[in-house]
Amino acid sequence: MPRKKQEPPRGPMIHIRLDETTHRKLKIRVAHDGTTIQYLVADLIRREVGGSDNSKMK
Numbered sequence: 001m002p003r004k005k006q007e008p009p010r011g012p013m014i015h016i017r018l019d020e021t022t023h024r025k026l027k028i029r030v031a032h033d034g035t036t037i038q039y040l041v042a043d044l045i046r047r048e049v050g051g052s053d054n055s056k057m058k
Helices: 019-035 037-049
Strands: none
Touching: 019 037
16 A cells, blocks of 8 residues: 655755666665655655754754
8 A cells, every 4th residue: 555645844955966877766766665755865864964953963
């Protein structure tokens, strides 16, 4: 059963450029996982910077 669509997170937006092959593989990956590129990239970034806890950035 497909997952329920979630409201996209609000906040600043980023734009990235990918080569065609990488973009195609990424679309296949998120389709297989039942998610979106937006959620996958946001999750990867959150993991790399330690979540949304801004106190670590001070």
